[in-house]
Amino acid sequence: MGEPIVYPPMPKPTPLTRHFWEGAADHRLVVLRCQACGFWLHPPRPICRRCRSWDVTPEEVSGRGELYTYTVTETPFHPYWACRVPYVVAVVTLEEQPDLRVITNVVDCPEEDLHVGLPLEVTYVEAAPGLTLPVFRPAA
Numbered sequence: 454m455g456e457p458i459v460y461p462p463m464p465k466p467t468p469l470t471r472h473f474w475e476g477a478a479d480h481r482l483v484v485l486r487c488q489a490c491g492f493w494l495h496p497p498r499p500i501c502r503r504c505r506s507w508d509v510t511p512e513e514v515s516g517r518g519e520l521y522t523y524t525v526t527e528t529p530f531h532p533y534w535a536c537r538v539p540y541v542v543a544v545v546t547l548e549e550q551p552d553l554r555v556i557t558n559v560v561d562c563p564e565e566d567l568h569v570g571l572p573l574e575v576t577y578v579e580a581a582p583g584l585t586l587p588v589f590r591p592a593a
């Protein structure tokens with residue numbers, strides 16, 4: 454008898470976040486962008502925080518960036534993570550804009566190789582049926 458399958462907490466997409474999850478399912482990293490001034494907005498907001506325009510639309514980003522900060526998590530805060538610790542929770546600055554950052558995981562990287570400024574690229578993890586997570590790995 455095997456262990457029961459434990460799924461991670463599932464996101465509940467809203468009109469403001471649906472593009473992000475649907476993009477991830479297609480292996481595309483999709484971020485809101487102001488169509489009036491070109492500013493990227495993440496976490497998603499209905500109004501551009503630079504020019505106050507409501508004309509914001511999802512666009513795909515390159516998926517390249519660098520490590521801004523990180524922590525190595527040793528404690529599983531949900532049963533899904535019990536067999537996955539330690540894992541890296543990171544903030545990654547995307548190359549499109551200096552303050553455009555995503556909270557994510559870094560995978561395929563020994564802990565001793567992690568450092569602020571490490572070049573990273575997006576990859577995708579099928580975390581559960583219907584849940585694809587964009588995560589980052591050292592850039593090729």
Ligand SMILES: [Zn+2]
Pocket residue numbers: 487488489490491492501502503504505506
């Ligand atoms: Zn704007």
